[in-house]
Amino acid sequence: MQLREYKIDKNSETWRExxxxxxxxxxxxxxxxxxxxxxxxxxxxARGAIExxxxxENLVKPEVxxxxxLSEPEL
Numbered sequence: 661m662q663l664r665e666y667k668i669d670k671n672s673e674t675w676r677e678x679x680x681x682x683x684x685x686x687x688x689x690x691x692x693x694x695x696x697x698x699x700x701x702x703x704x705x706a707r708g709a710i711e712x713x714x715x716x717e718n719l720v721k722p723e724v725x726x727x728x729x730l731s732e733p734e735l
Contacts (some may be wrong), residue, residue, distance in 0.1 A: 662677040
């Protein structure tokens with residue numbers, strides 16, 4: 661089976677709508693975490709949801725490659 665590579669157009673109307681949806685959900689989850697006295701399972705669920713939303717949001721961000729000052733450049 662051949663794998664296909666899909667690209668997301670970060671300037672598309674669809675992606676902008678998705679970003680708004682992500683931001684709304686992130687704000688909701690962060691507000692949940694600010695509530696004191698929540699059971700551990702609810703805070704864990706909120707943290708997991710935040711992590712997943714950030715992963716979704718990062719689909720269109722370029723990968724960052726760190727290069728050591730001591731490494732040799734590839735020519």
